[in-house]
Amino acid sequence: MRGVSGEEGEEIMGLSKSDIRKLQKVGYDASGAVPRAGTFLTRDHEVVSSEEREKGLEILSLEVALRKYSWVEELVFELVSKEKDDYTKELAKFSPVGYFIRALPGARITKPVQSCFFIKTARFSQMVHNIIVAEPESELHIITGCTTASYVKQGSHIGVTEFYVRENARLSYTMIHDWAPQVRVFPRSAALVEAGGTFISNYIALTAAELVQAYPMATVKRGGVARFNSIIYAPQGAHFDLGAAAKLIEPEAKAEIISRAVSDGGEVVARGYLEGGAANTKGHMECSGLLLRGEGSIHAVPELKGIFPETDLSHEAAVGKIADEEIQYLMTRGLDQDTATSLIVRGFLDVRLKGLPPELQLAIDTMIKKASLGRTM
Amino acid sequence: MNTSLLEIDNLEVRIGDKTILHGANLTIEGGTVHVIFGPNGSGKTSLVGAIMGLPQYEVTGGDIKFKGESILSLPIHERAKLGIGLAFQRPPAVKGVTLFHLLKAVKGSEDNILPAAESLNLKDYLHRDINKGFSGGEIKRSEILQLKLMDPALLMLDEPESGVDFENIVLLSDIIREMLQKELPITNRKKSGLIITHTGFIIQHIQTDVGHVILDGRILCSGNPQEILQIIRKHGFEKCVECLEKREKR
Ligand SMILES: Nc1ncnc2c1ncn2[C@@H]1O[C@H](COP(=O)(O)OP(=O)(O)OP(=O)(O)O)[C@@H](O)[C@H]1O
Ligand SMILES: [Mg+2]
Numbered sequence: 001m002r003g004v005s006g007e008e009g010e011e012i013m014g015l016s017k018s019d020i021r022k023l024q025k026v027g028y029d030a031s032g033a034v035p036r037a038g039t040f041l042t043r044d045h046e047v048v049s050s051e052e053r054e055k056g057l058e059i060l061s062l063e064v065a066l067r068k069y070s071w072v073e074e075l076v077f078e079l080v081s082k083e084k085d086d087y088t089k090e091l092a093k094f095s096p097v098g099y100f101i102r103a104l105p106g107a108r109i110t111k112p113v114q115s116c117f118f119i120k121t122a123r124f125s126q127m128v129h130n131i132i133v134a135e136p137e138s139e140l141h142i143i144t145g146c147t148t149a150s151y152v153k154q155g156s157h158i159g160v161t162e163f164y165v166r167e168n169a170r171l172s173y174t175m176i177h178d179w180a181p182q183v184r185v186f187p188r189s190a191a192l193v194e195a196g197g198t199f200i201s202n203y204i205a206l207t208a209a210e211l212v213q214a215y216p217m218a219t220v221k222r223g224g225v226a227r228f229n230s231i232i233y234a235p236q237g238a239h240f241d242l243g244a245a246a247k248l249i250e251p252e253a254k255a256e257i258i259s260r261a262v263s264d265g266g267e268v269v270a271r272g273y274l275e276g277g278a279a280n281t282k283g284h285m286e287c288s289g290l291l292l293r294g295e296g297s298i299h300a301v302p303e304l305k306g307i308f309p310e311t312d313l314s315h316e317a318a319v320g321k322i323a324d325e326e327i328q329y330l331m332t333r334g335l336d337q338d339t340a341t342s343l344i345v346r347g348f349l350d351v352r353l354k355g356l357p358p359e360l361q362l363a364i365d366t367m368i369k370k371a372s373l374g375r376t377m
Numbered sequence: 378m379n380t381s382l383l384e385i386d387n388l389e390v391r392i393g394d395k396t397i398l399h400g401a402n403l404t405i406e407g408g409t410v411h412v413i414f415g416p417n418g419s420g421k422t423s424l425v426g427a428i429m430g431l432p433q434y435e436v437t438g439g440d441i442k443f444k445g446e447s448i449l450s451l452p453i454h455e456r457a458k459l460g461i462g463l464a465f466q467r468p469p470a471v472k473g474v475t476l477f478h479l480l481k482a483v484k485g486s487e488d489n490i491l492p493a494a495e496s497l498n499l500k501d502y503l504h505r506d507i508n509k510g511f512s513g514g515e516i517k518r519s520e521i522l523q524l525k526l527m528d529p530a531l532l533m534l535d536e537p538e539s540g541v542d543f544e545n546i547v548l549l550s551d552i553i554r555e556m557l558q559k560e561l562p563i564t565n566r567k568k569s570g571l572i573i574t575h576t577g578f579i580i581q582h583i584q585t586d587v588g589h590v591i592l593d594g595r596i597l598c599s600g601n602p603q604e605i606l607q608i609i610r611k612h613g614f615e616k617c618v619e620c621l622e623k624r625e626k627r
Contacts, residue, residue: 324432325469331453332429332463333483333523340454343482347473347506 026145040115056107065100079190098128103138134169163191172200179209193224203230208238220253234266243271248281263296276311289319380445389438408566415591462529464520470509477503513540550582
């Protein structure tokens with residue numbers, strides 16, 4: 001189906017040039033120039049592009065996957081309950097739109113798979129359901145960008161994503177949000193990390209949204225690792241309620257939750273929950289918040305629950321403003337106050353995300369640079 | 378008429394509600410290097426902090442002129458742009474900002490950063506957060522590196538040699554001498570210095586012009602830096618001031 005041609009003239013797959021620029025901002029390359037293992041693009045509720053370029057990789061719309069494999073059914077609403085909340089209940093009423101991405105056993109797919117959920121129609125209510133499976137001994141990296149067309153100011157996005165990291169598999173999932181100021185977003189995701197598996201979830205949001213509320217949960221088995229990183233920059237009007245939880249249910253399971261939040265007038269709640277439920281489990285959480293103005297807030301809510309004696313859980317949380325002394329020091333080198341502040345903010349958000357392909361890290365670095373320089377003081 | 382580079386006139390500085398400097402006077406001509414001696418807590422760091430415009434040093438009286446104009450109303454970075462540079466006695470660490478990031482922001486390009494860092498044996502420190510976990514001597518070298526790339530007209534060095542080992546004092550002195558254009562004939566030198574020191578090591582390696590003693594927030598006397606240092610060593614600060622004052626009266 002061809003999209004209606006907008007004011008901007010020429011369209012590719014129903015996407016205008018300005019749409020494509022928006023996609024690029026969330027890590028999606030439409031040109032084919034950037035190395036990608038595969039692609040999945042959804043506009044409103046329509047799958048615009050679905051392509052796999054590497055052996056051992058399977059990308060299907062969930063609808064097709066459910067017809068192709070009988071076992072996929074068992075993975076749907078398995079980790080996230082249908083009854084979880086109003087949003088999941090609402091989503092369960094519809095036939096699913098979303099992707100099924102799978103790395104076959106032993107497949108090492110080092111280039112990232114890119115996917116994007118794009119809201120093109122104003123006030124659209126996008127609902128998606130995704131299933132990701134990294135089969136035993138496989139490696140898979142996914143970037144998911146979520147954004148709106150430049151003229152879309154309102155809308156909502158409800159997404160359920162269920163991750164299955166099988167034995168000794170490695171899965172990284174990087175979600176980049178660039179919503180509009182009045183978009184409401186409710187990702188609901190959960191991961192199962194089986195023995196020896198590694199799950200890395202990165203969340204990056206550097207622009208305003210009316211409300212983003214997400215609290216992914218990983219259940220980690222023997223020797224498995226779950227890592228959650230989030231990098232949030234909340235301008236005025238933004239409200240992010242974000243967190244991550246990990247239940248370490250078998251011996252030697254590990255988890256790490258790291259969050260960096262900057263409030264430039266926006267509201268941020270940074271939650272974290274670690275539960276040590278078996279011998280030699282280890283979990284660490286780090287929550288750092290930087291307040292740039294008198295308005296806005298950062299509320300860190302770290303929770304630890306030990307239900308087995310030989311667990312080692314810890315957290316560090318710090319919320320504050322940039323020390324005047326540091327800004328003044330940089331100013332003595334000839335930088336004005338804004339530049340000095342930007343330099344410090346950028347440094348603060350510049351978390352080395354472990355286990356990411358270098359080009360993805362580069363894309364993230366560029367975004368952080370832009371966000372910290374684009375600040376209005 | 379030739380204006381002096383820096384003119385401090387009857388400067389009064391407060392920190393909170395405590396007056397630290399009680400009417401300090403100091404004039405530095407272009408191309409000259411001054412040394413300030415004084416006991417701990419006498420107000421040396423406060424003096425250079427006030428010149429730099431750091432807000433905790435509140436100027437409650439007097440004036441500071443740089444290149445003939447009062448700078449009291451200028452923010453820190455504009456004073457820096459005019460050519461005032463300060464190597465801190467104890468600079469803060471800045472988390473997340475590497476030395477390289479800062480130098481690049483200061484210079485607007487990456488040119489010259491690497492050779493300058495190499496000259497101070499700081500190449501391996503460029504990608505570390507500024508001053509974070511730096512040893513005492515590394516901090517001092519990093520301060521000089523930053524000033525070297527800024528190339529200020531007035532170099533204020535607050536105890537540049539404290540905590541620096543002997544070899545590195547020689548290295549630092551060489552670089553500072555170069556920054557002060559000591560290789561040029563006196564009349565061609567444009568750069569000036571204001572060096573705070575307790576040990577005097579630094580002035581054994583760098584030829585300086587005028588020494589001052591600061592006591593209880595007043596710059597009490599001036600003279601040959603080496604001589605002043607000798608008297609302080611032998612008789613202490615109080616005696617030094619008495620002696621110099623007597624000599625001045627004569
Ligand atoms: N932030 C501050 N709050 C209160 N008092 C301060 C503050 N900073 C400095 N002072 C006081 O001001 C006085 C002068 O301090 P300053 O740092 O200028 O001394 P100094 O001559 O550089 O000493 P040193 O040789 O120890 O470096 C001291 O008594 C010091 O305790
Ligand atoms: Mg001092």
